[in-house]
Amino acid sequence: MDAGEIAWLLTPEGARAAEQARASIDAGIAAHTIAERLRGEYGAPHSRAALALVAGRLSAAAKFTDAGRLILDREAAEQATAEAVARWTARRFAGARRVADLGCGAGGDALALAEIVPVLAVDRDPDRVAMTHANAAIRRLTERLDVREGDALDPLPADIDAVWLDPARRDGSGRTLDPEAWSPPLFKSVYIASTVARAGIKAAPGLDLVHVPDGCEVEFISHRGGLVESVLWFGEAVSARRRATVLPQGASVAGEPDTGSTPLGAPGRYLFDLDASVGRASLIDIVAPTIEAWRLDERTAYLSGDTAVTSPFARRFRIMDTLPFAERRLRDVLRSLGASRVEVMRRASPVDTNALERRLNAALLGNGPVLTVALTRVGGTHMALVCERERDED
Numbered sequence: 001m002d003a004g005e006i007a008w009l010l011t012p013e014g015a016r017a018a019e020q021a022r023a024s025i026d027a028g029i030a031a032h033t034i035a036e037r038l039r040g041e042y043g044a045p046h047s048r049a050a051l052a053l054v055a056g057r058l059s060a061a062a063k064f065t066d067a068g069r070l071i072l073d074r075e076a077a078e079q080a081t082a083e084a085v086a087r088w089t090a091r092r093f094a095g096a097r098r099v100a101d102l103g104c105g106a107g108g109d110a111l112a113l114a115e116i117v118p119v120l121a122v123d124r125d126p127d128r129v130a131m132t133h134a135n136a137a138i139r140r141l142t143e144r145l146d147v148r149e150g151d152a153l154d155p156l157p158a159d160i161d162a163v164w165l166d167p168a169r170r171d172g173s174g175r176t177l178d179p180e181a182w183s184p185p186l187f188k189s190v191y192i193a194s195t196v197a198r199a200g201i202k203a204a205p206g207l208d209l210v211h212v213p214d215g216c217e218v219e220f221i222s223h224r225g226g227l228v229e230s231v232l233w234f235g236e237a238v239s240a241r242r243r244a245t246v247l248p249q250g251a252s253v254a255g256e257p258d259t260g261s262t263p264l265g266a267p268g269r270y271l272f273d274l275d276a277s278v279g280r281a282s283l284i285d286i287v288a289p290t291i292e293a294w295r296l297d298e299r300t301a302y303l304s305g306d307t308a309v310t311s312p313f314a315r316r317f318r319i320m321d322t323l324p325f326a327e328r329r330l331r332d333v334l335r336s337l338g339a340s341r342v343e344v345m346r347r348a349s350p351v352d353t354n355a356l357e358r359r360l361n362a363a364l365l366g367n368g369p370v371l372t373v374a375l376t377r378v379g380g381t382h383m384a385l386v387c388e389r390e391r392d393e394d
Helices: 003-009 012-026 031-042 044-060 074-079 083-093 108-114 126-138 186-194 276-281 284-290 327-336 353-363
Strands: 099-102 119-123 145-149 162-165 198-203 217-223 226-235 242-247 251-255 270-274 293-295 302-305 314-324 341-346 370-378 381-390
Touching: 003 012, 003 044, 003 126, 012 031, 012 044, 031 044, 044 074, 083 108, 083 162, 083 198, 083 217, 083 226, 083 242, 099 108, 108 119, 108 126, 108 145, 119 126, 126 145, 162 186, 186 198, 186 226, 217 276, 226 276, 242 276, 251 284, 270 276, 270 381, 276 284, 284 293, 314 327, 314 370, 327 353, 327 370, 327 381, 341 353
Parallel strands: 099 119, 099 162, 119 145, 162 198, 217 242, 341 370
Antiparallel strands: 198 226, 217 226, 242 251, 270 302, 270 314, 293 302, 314 381, 370 381
């Protein structure tokens, strides 16, 4: 969607077209039929805009509670920070005079920041600027959110004392993991961060830590079980060297990276599958004592223990059997337990878990529980741990 189409979508006619498109989709009408009907009433460009808006809102539904009101297309929705994540990171800017959000996109982070502090949102894409401006009005935040077209490298206004940067991490071939190929490159983002009292740079969750400059905090954030981003914090925003955060629970743990102090041991009564944020932040040594657990192997992040501890930082499984990995024997064990279906996960195992899962499920005839097989190293041996997931009571 371009800025002109966005302006039309904000009119009563544009809103009506989007409502018709959504109602038709919900009714199961074929896409080509919907497009044909909208073209006949609103014209081809406006028809495409209405359909793009509905696609964006549907894509954003898992990220925003008010996705059905926001202005964004599918690409903007996919790139936007989820509302819960944006509000979590925005809290670091409480007390700032004014924050510059450089690379604001459709406004996911800027909207959360504006709930806490006045914001200058900047993007070089005029269509994204139009989206952010529209979304600020929808959230009734226009008095706290100034949206401008510009470049992240442009000089900052004198009243800016904090910065949030979201460098573009795509090139012509797709996502790039090289931070110096981002726009702006990481070294330039770090320089911008050094010019204000506090700053955060949003990065990919797979960021290689060799690129992290000294003196900053690295926070890894997971949302609904998936690792979604890392953030480099600078200046007054720094609270620790490393941090792992689990959302929407709002659980966070921080400290120094692992030194290997967690003891090793054989499987106990329970297997703990750590949240990915803990492993990426190298905070296993801090989390392990809180769940009374030990490591199964120094090369994996699976923990085990004898106490049914509940933690937002780990999924708990009751271990039913352990055996050196051999597919035929594993299948026999699953059958003896009456498993109706099996899910396979792994750490430090070369096995194709999807293919193994298909073969095992094809061989199961029971009507009992859904079991989990964890393939991992235990004291250097390739092992299969047959488990049942234990879910916390509400």
